[in-house]
Amino acid sequence: MDSINTEADSDPTERIFATAIQSAIERLLIEGTRHAVDLKGFDKAIERNAELLSQNPNNSTLQDDQTRRKKVRNESMKKIEELSSGIAIELQQKFKEIHPLQTRNGLDIGGPDSSSDHQPPSDLVNQLKIMHKRIGKHAHEVERIDCEHQVAIDALRQQVAAQEEVIGTLKKKTPAPSSNTSEQAPPQTSSNLESSQLKEDLKQMEIRISELKNYVKTILTEEIPVNLSESVKFMQDDLNHAFDQYFRIGHSQISDLIINHQLIQNFEPRLKSLENLINNLRNNNNNINSISVTDHRQPIRLIRRRNNNDNNNNNAVLPICAEEPSHENCTQQ
Numbered sequence: 001m002d003s004i005n006t007e008a009d010s011d012p013t014e015r016i017f018a019t020a021i022q023s024a025i026e027r028l029l030i031e032g033t034r035h036a037v038d039l040k041g042f043d044k045a046i047e048r049n050a051e052l053l054s055q056n057p058n059n060s061t062l063q064d065d066q067t068r069r070k071k072v073r074n075e076s077m078k079k080i081e082e083l084s085s086g087i088a089i090e091l092q093q094k095f096k097e098i099h100p101l102q103t104r105n106g107l108d109i110g111g112p113d114s115s116s117d118h119q120p121p122s123d124l125v126n127q128l129k130i131m132h133k134r135i136g137k138h139a140h141e142v143e144r145i146d147c148e149h150q151v152a153i154d155a156l157r158q159q160v161a162a163q164e165e166v167i168g169t170l171k172k173k174t175p176a177p178s179s180n181t182s183e184q185a186p187p188q189t190s191s192n193l194e195s196s197q198l199k200e201d202l203k204q205m206e207i208r209i210s211e212l213k214n215y216v217k218t219i220l221t222e223e224i225p226v227n228l229s230e231s232v233k234f235m236q237d238d239l240n241h242a243f244d245q246y247f248r249i250g251h252s253q254i255s256d257l258i259i260n261h262q263l264i265q266n267f268e269p270r271l272k273s274l275e276n277l278i279n280n281l282r283n284n285n286n287n288i289n290s291i292s293v294t295d296h297r298q299p300i301r302l303i304r305r306r307n308n309n310d311n312n313n314n315n316a317v318l319p320i321c322a323e324e325p326s327h328e329n330c331t332q333q
Helices: 002-009 012-055 060-098 100-118 122-173 186-260 267-288
Strands: 319-321 330-332
Touching: 012 060, 012 122, 012 186, 122 186
Parallel strands: none
Antiparallel strands: 319 330
16 A cells, blocks of 8 residues: 555656646636625625715716626626636546546456546545635635724724814814913913813823824734735635645545556456466367477466566556567557
């Protein structure tokens, strides 16, 4: 089992299939994200136009623009569906192109029952569906985070607007400084105290406004990019882990198929049985024809044995000899 796994690891067909899966995932992430962003933008534009149409339903320009945006949105949704189905078809075709030799060997040795090897394993389709669901889940997670950030930003903007409104009200209530303050009567001392208190409140409010602005700036420039980066990294790690897991499962399934079909274990015994049968038939034929000449040649070998270097090549096809083990009478199978 270990030797089979070692040979499978060095098989270029598995590397080609792994490269195809990695390329498909990268394409799905890049193009799928781009289409998802476009689709989200179209949805927001359609919602804004719907609000405007609710206020002015007889506006033909808004109606035409709404129809056009819905058409573009449907086209974007269709592109996403075509992308996912196209990647699945490409992977299925790549799987069929990589394993035709294994399918032919299964037909030659296992007989008609091995015709089901032409079909791709159902596990591959299920794994592609699972990965598609994972990508959709991550897209919804990114959208949820974006919505939360937008809600927080809107709340902070409302707080800033309310504070600015309070500041404007305080400024209106604050009396303008006059040049004859020294000539005012003593009863105006309470108004002066109230004015100084309002000034202190105004300063505190300005400090609070500046703190809120700095807080909003910190969220926009630091927290949101970090959260998005962590979300993208989490999605990438999750997809890489799923890809490695499914690749190991596929490799194990291919190894199990080879062992269960006994493609390697029973090949040599069957070959020796065929060679013994031919030798017996030839001996019987010699006895019937009463051939007295003794044949000192070696028994006929159906397949010329190769040296160790040739045996290490798993993809080499052994030649068949009709009469002699010489190169002239051998043809490639």
